[in-house]
Structure formats: structure tokens, C-alpha cells
Amino acid sequence: MGRMATPERLRLVTHSFDQLTAFERRNYRYFSETDAGLPFCLCRVRYLAKNSPLAPHLHEGLYELVFMLRGEQIYQAEGRNYCLHSGQFFLTPPDLVHSTGGNFEDKALYYYLQADLRQLRRCLNGPLAREAELLAQTARRATDGSRRVFPLPKEAERLLEELIGLAGEPGPLDRLRTFQKLLQLLLIVCGAIRQAPSGDGAEGLGGPRAPGSPEHSAMALAMRYVQAHISEEISVEQLARLCSYSPSTFHAKFKQATGLPPHEYILRKKIDSACILLANGRYTVREVARRLSFCSEQYFSAVFKKYMSTTPGAYRRALSGPAEDT
Known part of the structure; x- marks a missing residue:
């Protein structure tokens, strides 16, 4: 995710496989827009060990989606932390500065997709005008909101594998199949975004998922206690008592709220x-x-x-x- 800050850098990395390091050759597989003449690139990333933190950066004019298949990662955007788990995807709209907040990228298997939706919409106008408008509406909603983490539909995982399998197959029929699978993937993603509940949307270390609820208040209290007593020994039992929950119930609610076990x-x-x-x-x-x-x-x-x-x-x-x- 995010190895490039501009479309020019995007082209340099994704189109020049010879320039990749030995580590990248082992762990990355690219599908770039030149392979199919479409305004997107897709990368499959497999980390077998910790990798360096992702520095703050942005993508000019490009939406980015990170689809986590195995593992987890903390991302940071607009001062909020989001913990991305297996079976979820993370959305970054164009020109939004994001990073891993100083956290190392851990062992994981994920895909990232970077796409110019404005250009893609121009490709779709005509017989697929309705689909183009749906993509545009969902993109506007995603840009205006602060929710960044969404459930990853199972069908999306299959499409990602099929898309990456088309890499290096530049024939006319392959280009048509790529276009069809890309559109199908984006429409599935749109459905997941549109069905997501409204609200703050912060996941992971940013805070509980349901602001205003009793669970939210209790978990926020627990997190404030941890910060205020960071120099002391802190047990899960202490925090559970503070929030008036049994240890097992507190553990489950805290993990649901923050994305991490207490x-x-x-x-x-x-x-x-x-x-x-x-x-x-x-x-x-x-x-x-x-x-x-x-x-x-x-x-x-x-x-x-x-x-x-x-x-x-x-x-x-x-x-x-x-x-x-x-």
C-alpha cells in the first residue's frame, strides 16, 4: 500500500519490474493500468516478516482500497487510527494523507487497488451510465465521510485473485475480462460501503464503533484510564471492574470497540x-x-x-x- 505519492511515481514502480528489490520480487505481484489500458493498478502483497512503517503520503486523484485477506495492520488518517483485520478493506479517497502511524507493517497477505474513478466513469458512460453514476455517488459519500474500514465481501476475494491472475495477459479478450471483473469488484465494494452504518466510522485504536452507546462510554473510560496510569501495572481485571463488566465480557467488547485485545x-x-x-x-x-x-x-x-x-x-x-x- 502507498508506495507512491503521485501518478508518475505509481507508473515508475508498477511498470518497471526490473527496478524492484529482491524483497519486492518475492512478495509483490503487480497488475498495472498499462497491462489492460484501464485507469487502475492492483498489487498483491505478502509479508513474511515485519516491514518498515509506511510514511505519511497521499495519492493525487486516486482512490486506494486495501483488502486484508490475512493478518492485520493499523493505519492512520486525519488523526485517527484504524485497525484493519482479515476480512475487511480500508478506503482512502484522493489527496488524503495517510500512513501506518509509525506502526510496522506486520506479517500479512493483502491486495491494494488504486484507481482513477473519474477516468473510469468516462470509460463507463453510455451503456453503463447507471453503473457509472453509482460509482460516482458512492465515491462522493466515501470522500465526505470519515468511515474508512468496511467488511470485505467473500466474492471480492475471488475477484481479486482472478484479476491478479490476468496480469501479463494483454490480449483483447483478456482486456475485456479485466474490465468486467474490475467493474464487478467496484460495484461489490460500493454495496459494502453503502450498507455500512453512518457515524464516526473510526475503527481500531481510534475508538469504539458506536459513539454515544453505553459500550462506547465504558470503552472510552477504559482507554483514558490506560493513558492516565500508563506507568503502573494495569490488568484486564482492573479495567473490567472499572467498566462494570466481567473480564470475559469486557475483553469481547473492548476488542470489538478498538480492534485489539485489552x-x-x-x-x-x-x-x-x-x-x-x-x-x-x-x-x-x-x-x-x-x-x-x-x-x-x-x-x-x-x-x-x-x-x-x-x-x-x-x-x-x-x-x-x-x-x-x-
Whole structure:
């Protein structure tokens, strides 16, 4: 997702397979607009290990959809965090700055589709004018709203596989089949977007899915408590009592609201704080572990490496220069 910030960069990467790195050759498969003469590109991405965070960027004039088949990823847009899980897709309208919010891209299998819907609508005008108008209406709704994560229909997964299978088949019949499958995929996506409930739409770490509900208020209270007591030991049982739920009910509601289990949410927030403390340069790794109430420096280091793909000592040295870490 998002390896390019402009249509020119898009063409450079998707059309020049020879310029890809060995990692990209193993893990990416591209279908670009030149393959079929259509205003879109499709990429299949398979990460077998953590990859670098996605830096803030935008796509000029292009809609982007990320279809998550396996794994999960946190994306950030307009100051909100969205946790994308298997069986969901993430929508970014044109010219919207987005990133992974400093989070590493983890092991996953997903597709991303980047399309110029205005140009596609011009292709459809005439016998497919109704379909073109539906795409335009849905695009306007998606651009105006803040909802970014939607359920991924099963049929969409099949179409993605069939589309990527047409890559490198530039014959007239293949071009027609590609056009038909692309339109079918986009109409299915439109249906999922139009059926989604209205509202804030923030998923993942941005907050609960139903603002104003008792569950929303309880989960918001739990998240505020975590932030306010980040230097203390925090248990799921504590948070459940705070919200007047049993631990099992709280766990289910918290994961539904935030996209993450409560224990993982706590650890991620502690690592966020650890990054700030380590960047400060005044604290050793041992002191940071103690200030955030990790049971040992070794456990802190293991958790830090899991989420940041580097050790806390290496992270601190990279930001503030060589120093003792114990």
C-alpha cells in the first residue's frame, strides 16, 4: 500500500519490474493500468516478516482500497487510527494523507487497488451510465465521510485473485475480462460501503464503533484510564471492574470497540510511552522498563522488539547517540 505519492511515481514502480528489490520480487505481484489500458493498478502483497512503517503520503486523484485477506495492520488518517483485520478493506479517497502511524507493517497477505474513478466513469458512460453514476455517488459519500474500514465481501476475494491472475495477459479478450471483473469488484465494494452504518466510522485504536452507546462510554473510560496510569501495572481485571463488566465480557467488547485485545492495547500504549522516554535521552533502558512497570528489563526488551522490530537500546542509540543502556 502507498508506495507512491503521485501518478508518475505509481507508473515508475508498477511498470518497471526490473527496478524492484529482491524483497519486492518475492512478495509483490503487480497488475498495472498499462497491462489492460484501464485507469487502475492492483498489487498483491505478502509479508513474511515485519516491514518498515509506511510514511505519511497521499495519492493525487486516486482512490486506494486495501483488502486484508490475512493478518492485520493499523493505519492512520486525519488523526485517527484504524485497525484493519482479515476480512475487511480500508478506503482512502484522493489527496488524503495517510500512513501506518509509525506502526510496522506486520506479517500479512493483502491486495491494494488504486484507481482513477473519474477516468473510469468516462470509460463507463453510455451503456453503463447507471453503473457509472453509482460509482460516482458512492465515491462522493466515501470522500465526505470519515468511515474508512468496511467488511470485505467473500466474492471480492475471488475477484481479486482472478484479476491478479490476468496480469501479463494483454490480449483483447483478456482486456475485456479485466474490465468486467474490475467493474464487478467496484460495484461489490460500493454495496459494502453503502450498507455500512453512518457515524464516526473510526475503527481500531481510534475508538469504539458506536459513539454515544453505553459500550462506547465504558470503552472510552477504559482507554483514558490506560493513558492516565500508563506507568503502573494495569490488568484486564482492573479495567473490567472499572467498566462494570466481567473480564470475559469486557475483553469481547473492548476488542470489538478498538480492534485489539485489552492486554495488547495496554502493551502498545506502554511501548508508545517507552519510545518517548527513550527519545528523551535521559533514561537508560532499565530505567524506562522500571518507569513503565515492566516486570523485568528482559521482558520489556522482548515486547519492545516485537512491536518496533528493534531493541530499545538500538532505538535509543539511533535517536540520541551512543550511551550506556544499563
